[in-house]
Amino acid sequence: MARYLGIDASTQSLTGLIVDSDRQEIVAEASIQYDDYFANSYGVKNGVVDQGDGVVNCNPLMWVEALDLLLNTLRSEGHDLSSVAAVSGSGQQHATVYLNEDALPALAGLTPDKPLSSQLSGIFSHQSSPVWMDSSTTQQCREIETAIGGTEALLKLTGNPAFERFSGPQIRKFFQQEPKAYERTTHIALVSSFIASLLAGSVVPLDPGDASGTNLMDIHRRAWSERALAATAPGLDERLAPIVPSGKPVGVVHPYFISRYGFADGCIVAPFSGDNPCSLIGMGMVEPGQVALSLGTSDTLFACLNEPRPSSSGEGCIFASPDDLHYLALTCFMNGSLAREAIRSQYGLNWASFEDYLAQTNPGNEGKIMLPYFEPEIVPKAPAGIIRRGLGDTEIAANVRAVVEAQAMSSRLHSKWMGVDISSLYITGGASANDEIAQVFANVHGCPVIHGETANAAAFGAALKAYKAHRQELGWSSIVESFLPGNPRQIDPDTATRTIYDDLINKFSELETRSNIG
Known part of the structure; x- marks a missing residue:
């Protein structure tokens, strides 16, 4: 054993x-x-x-x-x-x-x-x-x-x-x-x-x-x-x-x-x-074109690439993959769980009630949007500050949805530099266990969201790295395929929300620009 x-x-x-x-x-x-x-x-x-x-x-x-x-x-x-x-x-x-x-x-x-x-x-x-x-x-x-x-x-x-x-x-x-x-x-x-x-x-x-x-x-x-x-x-x-x-x-x-x-x-x-890089392995991202999202302290969108393709816009980073073959394209959003936890704490919610409030509101949030920069943001580069449009700070449910939709729209807006078609999105991190949050990301990106083997993708990837170091004759594909579930849990997008988010993301992008952000 x-x-x-x-x-x-x-x-x-x-x-x-x-x-x-x-x-x-x-x-x-x-x-x-x-x-x-x-x-x-x-x-x-x-x-x-x-x-x-x-x-x-x-x-x-x-x-x-x-x-x-x-x-x-x-x-x-x-x-x-x-x-x-x-x-x-x-x-x-x-x-x-x-x-x-x-x-x-x-x-x-x-x-x-x-x-x-x-x-x-x-x-x-x-x-x-x-x-x-x-x-x-x-x-x-x-x-x-x-x-x-x-x-x-x-x-x-x-x-x-x-x-x-x-x-x-x-x-x-x-x-x-x-x-x-x-x-x-x-x-x-x-x-x-x-x-x-x-x-x-x-x-x-x-x-x-x-x-x-x-x-x-x-x-x-x-x-x-x-x-x-x-x-x-x-x-x-x-x-x-x-x-x-x-x-x-x-x-x-x-x-x-x-x-x-x-x-x-x-x-x-x-x-x-x-x-x-370890999360890349832990999500099974060892083939070019695969894309994953980690919902942790920061939210991180990453893709596996054949060659390093630097971001001239400064929206992302290029790292070497731990598979010693490929590269990792990554966009890091500072205000991930930091922002979700700030909203939760502001209204005295636990995570169950946070999810309930999210479920009570409609996709698109009736046009109410937020730039949730509780800490200085990395992408887009911006100072700390909360900006709301059409949204009062006493509207609990609308603020809950606004912070999650902002994060999902930002991940869609600032991933274009990667040059990959996001046809499915593997998801990990603490917040990935929240199905309502995962549903928002599925709707905004218009693609299925697939749950990883564990929310601890980095530790899982590290364990697989240890396996590879001990059994160097094995290929990476065979290692990750042996551990990843054959029928992973998947959340499909609601196709009726596509036009809602196509319109809302333009409004969100304009708010970034008008606020001298991005």
Whole structure:
């Protein structure tokens, strides 16, 4: 019996998911919600600390503590980790972790009689990790683009323009504002490679999928770009681990985890990747033209492509796929669950009543629309602010529908750059379990919405990555087909709503334009 563990270090939680390759099914899932455990000790809300002025970060030691909690939870729930042949994982993209010279000996010398956090508290040269919600690096973005030769030059080199949340601009800001701390930094990891390093007891390489989200990787060679590194910070090439193929093992589980949690000696650690690239795998997106939507803290629309096709409009990103063959086109909308939860909280609703209110209103919402930017929006780029048209803030049901329809229409409007025909939409993420929300997306896109195997697509994709690293002779198509259901649950569009949304989306687009957004 071979089992494989996928770990997802997302914005708000650390999730573990185990698959059984013989039974071809998920056999375990557990999650540590950061707010439940660390709101007081680390000051997090929704998994992060919002410092104001666009600065959003958290203490990386929180992720260290969460790993012990997660593995202890899996073990205490009766899951035998000695049957796990390989582990891989995913992490919220772009978040950086800064390690000092004490990191390597501390990781190698872990002892099972003490928790990770007490042994690793001194390994950081910077006690905060900027996360993807951080938008404080506009100056650094412009500086990097100028040094490379302009936005178009960086786009062609890395697949993306400089984005504030990307790792490169964040590293440059750290170097500029805290040069002494940067000098003490011997290794810079992404949250994905950091968790993998904990498990392996050494600083491990990155995979191309997550390295794509740094503005530092040559998207065509899947290797660090010397030009991009030089434009970002001095000595950066010495501080970054190499990029290796996503399916190549980078180590084995450290004895700490063998003694403390019962992992088998020789359990493989495969490269971790980003949550979006892993979700691509977890949704079975290993053939070009397939499109999926993740309804998480942010809403993310992504498609599998044969070749990198950068967005000249700045509406999306290009990443390497963890299948080591294809590419991922992605559009990230900051105000996903953030906005849905804000509306729910504003009116004192639970998720059941939120769904009820959504069901009470008609498609098109009688023309009532909203731009629900509770946080600064990524696509279209916009400052925080709520704009309503024909909609009062006391209309509970209409506001519930307005926020969901806005998100669905935005995903349709800002996906054209991908160049794919969305004939079906695979859906995952926490909100995907809400059928009324899924129905809105089906109606707006005019295509069936197909539910994935699990709402934890990133952790599921990570587990499949571990399977692939252990069984490298297997093809990706055979792996995903063996686990994905033959008759997945599907929600079909109401064809009568097509003209309603064709008209409403024009009105919505005009509101974006008139509001100087987009």
